[in-house]
Amino acid sequence: MTIESSLDLLIDKIKNKNATICVIGLGRVGLPLASVFANSGFRVLGIDVNEKKIESIKNSICPFYDLPLQEDLNKSITSGRLNVSKNISDEDIDVVFLTVGTPASMEGSVDYSQLYSAIDEINSINISGKLVILRSTLPPKTTEEIIIPMLEKKTNLKCGKDFALAVCPERILEGKAIEEIYNLPEIIGGVNEISNKIAKEVFLAINSKKEILFISPTGAELAKLFTNIYRYNIFALANEFAVWSELYGVDGTEVIKVANHNYDRCNIPIPGFAGGPCLSKDSTFLANNTAFASIVSAAWKLNESIPTHIVNNLKEIMGNLFDKQITVLGIAFKGGSDDLRNSPSVKLVDILKTTGGKIHVHDPHIKDTQTLEEVLDSPEIVIIATNHKEFRDAKEKIKQSKPKLIYDVWGLFEQQDFPDSKYLKFGQSIKN
Template sequence: MNSKEVLLRKLNEKKARMAVLGLGYVGLPLAVVFAEAGFEVIGIDPDMSKVDTLNEGVSYIPDVSSEDVDKLIKSGLLKATTDFSILKDVEAVSICVPTPLRKTGDPDMSYIDAATSELAKYVHAGMVIVLESTTYPGTTREFVLPILTEKNDLVVGEDFFLCFSPERVDPGREDWTTINTPKVLGGVTEACGEVADAWYSAAIETVVPVSSAEAAEMSKLLENTFRMINIGLVNELAIMCDRLNVDVWEVIDAAATKPFGFMKFTPGPGLGGHCIPIDPLYLSWKMKAVNYNARFIELASEINTGMPRYVSIKVQDALNEHRKAIKGSKILILGAAYKPDIDDLRESPALDVIALLAEKGADVSYHDPYCPSLQTNEGEAMESVPDMMASVRTADCVVIITNHSDYDYDAILADALLIVDTRNALGKAGRNNSKVFGL
């Protein structure tokens, strides 16, 4: 039998050994899903603390329970290591490493480069590789493939198989998770897609094959560009409604009653998380290489990145209405994570709002039940205030950045002197209260 037939048999019988490169928000849930499906999974991460924690049966990702990890570790179906050399004995590899943007606005490919370069030392016939890290169209074929084949005679689609399958992790969700969220998958060749489909279908409920790796890469960017642009639209709508003295939340709720042709998006203090603020800019960067300006993306990015400054001006104006200067005022930020009920601080607008208020001379503190500490944009450490309601009562202004469900908003509304509510967390009660200022 040829390499494809041998590998397909191992995958179908779940005898193929699997490795996940990168054990973060994407890699660990994926490793657990495949291990629960009966595959022997080895997680590889350069962070020894993560590896030691997992091997002790403890999860550091909220979406994965320690109970599940402990069970899989004890069964031998899951283990973690920092040693890439185990890849020589592995048939299936998923790459789940970060792809941030550089300060210059171009993709930082260093993590994919490092992971792929290590993998290239051990790539062999009868191996299937899937890149899950979100990136620009062409990465799998133009960047990853040359690294994997630079020092060997392996032929993609015959000896080994390479695909792209975009991660669709939404931290904190319980309805749509790794196992039941449909998985788009595109191969560098048709045979690559066929092999990876057989592998992923053994653990993921729905696999959606597309014609190429580029189509899969582009689909991910479309998903997040769609959201980024629509959030930019409602953020600008919030600014326009403020100028016109119209309640933006009432407008959105009214529009959302239309049963067709409208999808509800809500404004906020800015974009957060690893995907929506960053992914569309991969596409914008790529298009510059072919002399095309992605105008919608650039405009939406400009509006969204300007929202933290808009919030800081709102706070300043609110304090002025109460005859207080922002300099020296005690300002309490409620919620630091980028979305409710999680501990993820990546690209959180709270960090920008804290920096802007501190720059204006405010005495800024924060509370977040999920983030006991954080590092500001300037590198300074901050601790969540121990008594949230005591801080609410003594603050000159409370700024709701993240609408965690743990918060008692009725008590906050009753006890705070002044509130800037960027999420409509207080609802109509807040919008009808003279001490509350919204977007």
């Protein structure tokens, strides 16, 4: 049997769900993907270097906060179709997903260490006649200039002929990963026609009605970056609108709601912190490759400056923050998450600590933080820094703590909710 015919046979194997799928990297991208394929009838092997995470998954415990994934994981582990390990030990693997992180360094350059380790793991098996799917977020040309040459050099195989390869970037939202893996359109950037055909069947196997979009590998890399950078820039624009609103003495959140109302051509987000492991980091993948100033660079600078801007507002209102009791509600980067990576709320806490204030932090999804009762024991300032729904439910407790100032980064409340405290939203003039 020729290599080409074995690639053709792989399509039938996938259609019949006789293929074995390997997912390298069991984080917030890889683990839901592995669980979905297992619950779709495939045998799945998940690989991760973190032993604690491996043990947690083996015991059907999701290693991070994600209730829909926890339910899905219970099924995939109990069924026996999902197995996890530190290394690939099974030669009988047909499709390999690479879902490791590509973080940015302090200087903004890409850290490829996890990627290189994953490629070494792939090279530990014979990928002849197999499909490799790149699911990680990659700077443009990474596949063509780094990944393919590394695979070909280490395996002595020809990409697109001896093995298939496609760039299929993830675009899931934390907390909605399971739903979106099934339903979002799938971008496929195969190196050739057979790679596209095989990758298409992989995703149709979990949803026969899934929409498939074909593009080049570099196009697929850019599509993922464009998606995140677009959202990040829109958030930056909303935050700039908030700052302008402060200068003109109006409530920016209210202005944006009025501007958006029943007007299809306007969909401005509510101002607030913009960060996390993807949005700010992915922007640097493109901005750092240009010698000229870009909108992306300006958006990054603006969003990164909001925590400092808020601390300056607090000083303007309250004076010296030294020795003041300051409560911060929420340090995850977004509501309903326990993810601290690139969280502006964490940056806010770090800046507040430099003022000499006594900082108390509560986050319902972060184990090492104080309880809500502890942080609401006689605070002078309460900052709502993450839009967790639990904080809406805690309105009465916040009210009863009677701080001098409540600063609401997300505009979750109104002044009338706290008659005994000064209430201020981000985007609202501090002079009112």
